[in-house]
Amino acid sequence: xxxxALSNVxxxxxxxxxNKTVALKEINLTIEPGEFISLIGPSGCGKSTLLxxxxxxxxxxxxxxxxxxxxxxxxxxxQDYGMVFxxxxxxxxxxxxxxxxxxxxxxxxxxTDQQKRARELLALVELNGxxxxxxxxxxxxxxxxxxxxxxxxxxxxxxxxxxxxxALDEMTRxxxxxxxxxxxxxxxxxxxxxxxxxxxxxxLSTRIVVMSARPGEILHITNVDLPVPRGEHTRExxxxxxxxxxxxxxxRAAKQK
Amino acid sequence: xxxxxxxxxxxxxxxxxLVIWEGTVRxxxxxxxxxxxPSVIWTSFRENFDRLTYIGWFTTREALGGFAIGCSTxxxxxxxxxxxxxxxxxxxxxxxAANSVPIIAFAPILNNWFGIDNPLSKMMIVAVxxxxxxxxxxxxxxxxxxxxxxxxxxSYAASEFTILRKLRLPNALxxxxxxxxxxxxxxxxxxxxxxxxxxxxxALGVFITQEAAQFRFQNSWAxxxxxxxxxxxxxxxxxxxxxxxxxxxxxxxxxxx
Numbered sequence: 001x002x003x004x005a006l007s008n009v010x011x012x013x014x015x016x017x018x019n020k021t022v023a024l025k026e027i028n029l030t031i032e033p034g035e036f037i038s039l040i041g042p043s044g045c046g047k048s049t050l051l052x053x054x055x056x057x058x059x060x061x062x063x064x065x066x067x068x069x070x071x072x073x074x075x076x077x078x079q080d081y082g083m084v085f086x087x088x089x090x091x092x093x094x095x096x097x098x099x100x101x102x103x104x105x106x107x108x109x110x111x112t113d114q115q116k117r118a119r120e121l122l123a124l125v126e127l128n129g130x131x132x133x134x135x136x137x138x139x140x141x142x143x144x145x146x147x148x149x150x151x152x153x154x155x156x157x158x159x160x161x162x163x164x165x166x167a168l169d170e171m172t173r174x175x176x177x178x179x180x181x182x183x184x185x186x187x188x189x190x191x192x193x194x195x196x197x198x199x200x201x202x203x204l205s206t207r208i209v210v211m212s213a214r215p216g217e218i219l220h221i222t223n224v225d226l227p228v229p230r231g232e233h234t235r236e237x238x239x240x241x242x243x244x245x246x247x248x249x250x251x252r253a254a255k256q257k
Numbered sequence: 258x259x260x261x262x263x264x265x266x267x268x269x270x271x272x273x274x275l276v277i278w279e280g281t282v283r284x285x286x287x288x289x290x291x292x293x294x295p296s297v298i299w300t301s302f303r304e305n306f307d308r309l310t311y312i313g314w315f316t317t318r319e320a321l322g323g324f325a326i327g328c329s330t331x332x333x334x335x336x337x338x339x340x341x342x343x344x345x346x347x348x349x350x351x352x353x354a355a356n357s358v359p360i361i362a363f364a365p366i367l368n369n370w371f372g373i374d375n376p377l378s379k380m381m382i383v384a385v386x387x388x389x390x391x392x393x394x395x396x397x398x399x400x401x402x403x404x405x406x407x408x409x410x411x412s413y414a415a416s417e418f419t420i421l422r423k424l425r426l427p428n429a430l431x432x433x434x435x436x437x438x439x440x441x442x443x444x445x446x447x448x449x450x451x452x453x454x455x456x457x458x459x460a461l462g463v464f465i466t467q468e469a470a471q472f473r474f475q476n477s478w479a480x481x482x483x484x485x486x487x488x489x490x491x492x493x494x495x496x497x498x499x500x501x502x503x504x505x506x507x508x509x510x511x512x513x514x
Binding site: 076136 | 403405406408409411412413414415419423424427430503505506507510
């Protein structure tokens with residue numbers, strides 16, 4: 001069973017008013033378990049909108065969205081996915097461990113289970129020792145890792161990431177890419193990842209969905225045939241550069257459309 | 258020790274001001290009913306200490322009672338307005354109208370309603386004065402929320418009540434403490450001024466006006482000192498509670514590190 005199945009999804013904002021915006025047009029996409037899908041495209045092409053549709057944070061104007069074989073709405077109620085935003089969105093009144101415990105707390109786990117699970121996750125994102133720090137005491141990269149730990153807390157089959165590393169500097173971003181790749185392998189979670197960065201998309205993905213400028217349509221899907229696990233060496237492989245070039249050319253086409 | 262060092266300039270300024278005051282009064286032989294020297298006020302303060310503390314406590318209770326009634330009503334109305342748009346649309350205009358009314362003008366009427374000797378008449382005036390800043394600030398804190406934080410809670414399929422408890426209320430706390438601080442000062446002013454319109458004789462406001470009417474201005478000054486001290490202590494208590502309640506807030510971080 002596919003993790004996400006989008007068929008003929010359309011999204012129009014302000015459909016009745018004069019300044020109506022067609023954000024997405026006829027999106028068809030099927031995502032299989034364990035895939036890492038990057039959504040890339042010009043600004044305002046509806047990548048984030050697509051992510052929010054899958055997460056049932058907004059409803060499509062038309063079309064069907066299935067997540068784990070059920071409606072996106074039901075999947076949200078069942079908390080089938082975890083979400084990571086561009087900003088870490090940690091609650092400043094909670095320590096790091098309490099932030100990671102939040103989704104477990106809302107699900108009614110016992111206090112000991114919450115703490116045990118949160119500690120495991122903080123170890124996974126290499127934040128052990130920072131449990132009792134407050135968000136403001138951590139760097140941007142560390143905060144984002146805490147946000148990833150929080151998204152993974154309920155062991156979701158699907159992780160939705162909306163430009164999670166967009167606000168980080170290049171070095172931190174590359175390091176976070178390595179970390180995320182490792183986490184993806186260890187947890188075998190399916191990931192949908194919105195990004196502006198071609199290198200990031202190529203390094204992380206199994207498939208890259210290139211979207212066109214508004215109205216957002218799927219222009220091309222690039223398969224990334226780079227061996228797993230990937231590491232620093234991946235960025236020096238010929239296949240890596242070829243894929244990068246392919247995506248870049250499609251992206252150029254996307255902007256001109 | 259650190260505190261003394263930090264506040265040394267302020268303490269010095271206070272002492273210098275007292276010395277200049279005392280010196281000016283003596284040098285220019287300013288009459289006692291115009292401006293009594295600090296030493297004269299101090300003598301009056303010591304001579305009338307028992308009576309002053311008694312009436313001071315009487316007025317303080319009015320201020321505290323009004324503070325409690327006004328703040329709790331303000332918070333309740335804020336909760337209602339942030340929860341139901343209808344409540345917000347219905348109540349907000351009245352709240353704004355209430356704020357633009359010079360509430361103290363109602364003192365004689367409230368005296369008539371609740372009985373001029375009944376402390377409740379003064380408490381009600383204080384309550385109406387502190388209500389507005391309390392309500393507006395709480396509404397702000399409950400509604401000015403990072404949209405991503407709300408999306409995060411929605412991704413957990415959290416109920417409105419859970420969102421209120423886990424996100425809106427903690428987010429509102431810093432705003433509410435600002436309001437408490439304003440309300441603490443306002444409540445003492447409100448209590449003393451409302452007493453100017455008559456009432457139980459053992460009250461600061463009544464004492465100040467009566468002693469002034471009999472040209473014993475040094476006694477009025479001594480009573481004002483009591484009012485200042487009470488207002489200051491009230492404010493400091495709120496400040497202390499704030500440190501206990503929201504040590505994570507940015508306004509308090511600098512003092513920790």
